[in-house]
Amino acid sequence: MTTPTTRIGIAPSKLARRVILGIVGFLFAIPILAMIEFTLRKGLVGGYTFDHWTGLFDPANASKYDVVYTGLVNSLMLALVTVGIVLFVLLPTMVLVQLKFPSLRRVLEFICIIPITVPAIVLVVGLAPVYSVVARIFGSSVWTLAFAYGITVLPYAYRTIQSNLGAIDTNTLSEAARSLGASWMSVFWRVLIPNLRRGIMAASFISVAVVLGEFTIASLLSRQNLQTAILLMSQSDPYVAVIIALLALAFVFLLLLLIGWAGAAGNSRRTQNRETT
Amino acid sequence: MTVASDQSDASGGAGALPRRHPHNGSIIIRRQKRGLAFLGLTPFASYVLLFLALPTVIAMATGFFDNAGKFTFDNIAAIFDPVILKTFVSSFWVSALTSIIGAVVGALVCYALLGTRPDGPLRRMIEAASSVLAQFGGVMLAFAFIATVGVQGLVTVWLQNLFNFNIYADGVWLYSVPGLILPYVYFQVPLMIITFLPALEGLKPQWAEANATLGGGRFTYWTRIAAPVLAPAFFGSLLLLFANAFSAYATAAALISQGSQIVPLQIRAALVSETILGRANMAGALALGMIVVMIVVMTAYSFLQRRTTMWQR
Numbered sequence: 001m002t003t004p005t006t007r008i009g010i011a012p013s014k015l016a017r018r019v020i021l022g023i024v025g026f027l028f029a030i031p032i033l034a035m036i037e038f039t040l041r042k043g044l045v046g047g048y049t050f051d052h053w054t055g056l057f058d059p060a061n062a063s064k065y066d067v068v069y070t071g072l073v074n075s076l077m078l079a080l081v082t083v084g085i086v087l088f089v090l091l092p093t094m095v096l097v098q099l100k101f102p103s104l105r106r107v108l109e110f111i112c113i114i115p116i117t118v119p120a121i122v123l124v125v126g127l128a129p130v131y132s133v134v135a136r137i138f139g140s141s142v143w144t145l146a147f148a149y150g151i152t153v154l155p156y157a158y159r160t161i162q163s164n165l166g167a168i169d170t171n172t173l174s175e176a177a178r179s180l181g182a183s184w185m186s187v188f189w190r191v192l193i194p195n196l197r198r199g200i201m202a203a204s205f206i207s208v209a210v211v212l213g214e215f216t217i218a219s220l221l222s223r224q225n226l227q228t229a230i231l232l233m234s235q236s237d238p239y240v241a242v243i244i245a246l247l248a249l250a251f252v253f254l255l256l257l258l259i260g261w262a263g264a265a266g267n268s269r270r271t272q273n274r275e276t277t
Numbered sequence: 278m279t280v281a282s283d284q285s286d287a288s289g290g291a292g293a294l295p296r297r298h299p300h301n302g303s304i305i306i307r308r309q310k311r312g313l314a315f316l317g318l319t320p321f322a323s324y325v326l327l328f329l330a331l332p333t334v335i336a337m338a339t340g341f342f343d344n345a346g347k348f349t350f351d352n353i354a355a356i357f358d359p360v361i362l363k364t365f366v367s368s369f370w371v372s373a374l375t376s377i378i379g380a381v382v383g384a385l386v387c388y389a390l391l392g393t394r395p396d397g398p399l400r401r402m403i404e405a406a407s408s409v410l411a412q413f414g415g416v417m418l419a420f421a422f423i424a425t426v427g428v429q430g431l432v433t434v435w436l437q438n439l440f441n442f443n444i445y446a447d448g449v450w451l452y453s454v455p456g457l458i459l460p461y462v463y464f465q466v467p468l469m470i471i472t473f474l475p476a477l478e479g480l481k482p483q484w485a486e487a488n489a490t491l492g493g494g495r496f497t498y499w500t501r502i503a504a505p506v507l508a509p510a511f512f513g514s515l516l517l518l519f520a521n522a523f524s525a526y527a528t529a530a531a532l533i534s535q536g537s538q539i540v541p542l543q544i545r546a547a548l549v550s551e552t553i554l555g556r557a558n559m560a561g562a563l564a565l566g567m568i569v570v571m572i573v574v575m576t577a578y579s580f581l582q583r584r585t586t587m588w589q590r
């Protein structure tokens with residue numbers, strides 16, 4: 001596998017690469033290893049035990065971990081509603097703009113990037129009054145927080161869907177379908193959505209990841225989600241809090257690995273197709 | 278009737294042409310369809326208006342009003358109070374320091390990844406891990422560093438036992454501003470990897486070939502070709518890292534429970550207690566101050582981004 005860059009000699013030597021990645025990798029592994037080591041500690045007396053891990057799955061402790069359980073359920077529900085917002089509000093708009101209003105593409109992109117410039121900590125200042133109205137209409141249950149999360153995931157969801165949308169020729173596809181007598185509905189459902197499957201999946205996964213890691217808005221609007229629950233838990237049982245944190249990090253890591261894997265699989269399939277034609 | 282419509286068309290300029298088309302009806306239908314399509318944009322438009330535009334405007338505007346709802350510059354003036362100004366300064370230097378460290382180390386990692394297969398397992402693992410740490414760590418990173426360099430942390434105890442070196446000889450710094458440096462670097466480096474790697478990938482092998490045929494070595498390649506091409510991307514990523522650290526809240530909130538040494542924590546204090554310096558609506562003024570900084574940084578970022586994509590075609 002000598003890629004052009006290695007042949008010309010601008011890529012680092014094998015040794016340099018190993019040294020850089022080794023040192024940085026080692027330093028970055030320390031905090032994670034420290035977390036694992038911490039969860040195995042036997043309290044202040046010293047020594048190691050698996051009790052904190054096994055205790056987590058002990059039904060006798062269920063009431064102790066109620067906070068985390070509620071937080072997890074809330075976060076999963078929020079993730080579901082947020083993905084719903086991405087799929088039923090953002091996605092149709094992006095397809096519509098791509099097909100019918102190409103001049104609005106830049107505007108849409110600009111809007112979707114705004115949440116980077118207006119971070120959650122700023123947004124939450126203005127969200128407080130908005131949510132006092134939202135609570136009057138929808139009640140004050142947790143899922144309403146998904147309206148705010150839909151905004152925080154915009155940059156991520158937009159980028160993943162757009163990279164898929166830009167890679168397929170939407171105009172030719174929809175014109176071909178239309179000339180064969182398909183209605184706009186079936187163009188959307190039966191032609192475009194199947195082609196956008198990869199982008200849709202990646203956008204959903206990344207939205208789930210963002211929602212599971214969100215703390216700022218939930219904490220400052222005094223709602224319970226996974227992150228606020230972990231922080232609360234850390235005051236009564238730090239071991240369990242760290243275990244949950246590790247599990248959450250591992251889960252999100254796998255989720256993102258899956259996105260990368262699906263993306264790579266789609267790419268290789270496409271290049272294969274190109275080679276056969 | 279035709280005369281009247283012709284007159285109006287003549288004044289309409291370009292709009293006059295399609296009207297003369299014999300199939301007048303189909304154009305009207307197409308116009309209606311276009312209107313219908315516009316209607317399709319309303320859910321997203323109203324959603325963004327309600328939950329992005331409105332909160333942003335409220336956040337910026339509340340700073341200009343006092344408790345009784347009267348217009349005032351008091352809160353804005355209060356940003357320049359030494360207490361608040363100090364938090365802005367702290368936010369600035371923590372963000373600047375961690376973004377510079379993050380940019381340099383991250384760029385080094387990107388360089389090390391040059392020449393590896395983009396869809397290989399190594400690259401995929403590093404990209405996924407970087408995404409996790411850069412964007413979703415928050416509270417959990419605070420835990421990680423309490424477990425590492427907390428008073429009873431792994432590294433703290435290890436350094437004490439092996440080298441008899443007490444990192445807290447001058448007092449515990451983890452729960453104040455200096456304590457933010459390590460966790461912030463921990464999410465800045467991965468963010469640099471994610472944002473800078475595509476730019477480094479954009480270096481075309483032809484440029485290296487041209488350099489080699491003209492007798493240039495590795496050194497000339499990096500200083501005379503790669504450095505100028507990569508400079509906008511590097512500084513753009515640096516700015517993004519700065520913005521990222523400047524607006525980070527979760528890690529700081531989980532580490533620092535007492536006091537508000539940086540701006541996001543000052544906003545927390547203002548929201549929770551509603552009074553800082555005895556003023557109401559201070560959160561709005563602080564939010565405005567933050568947005569101003571973010572807009573300046575992100576405008577510079579998008580300018581540099583445009584320079585970057587010039588070379589990626």
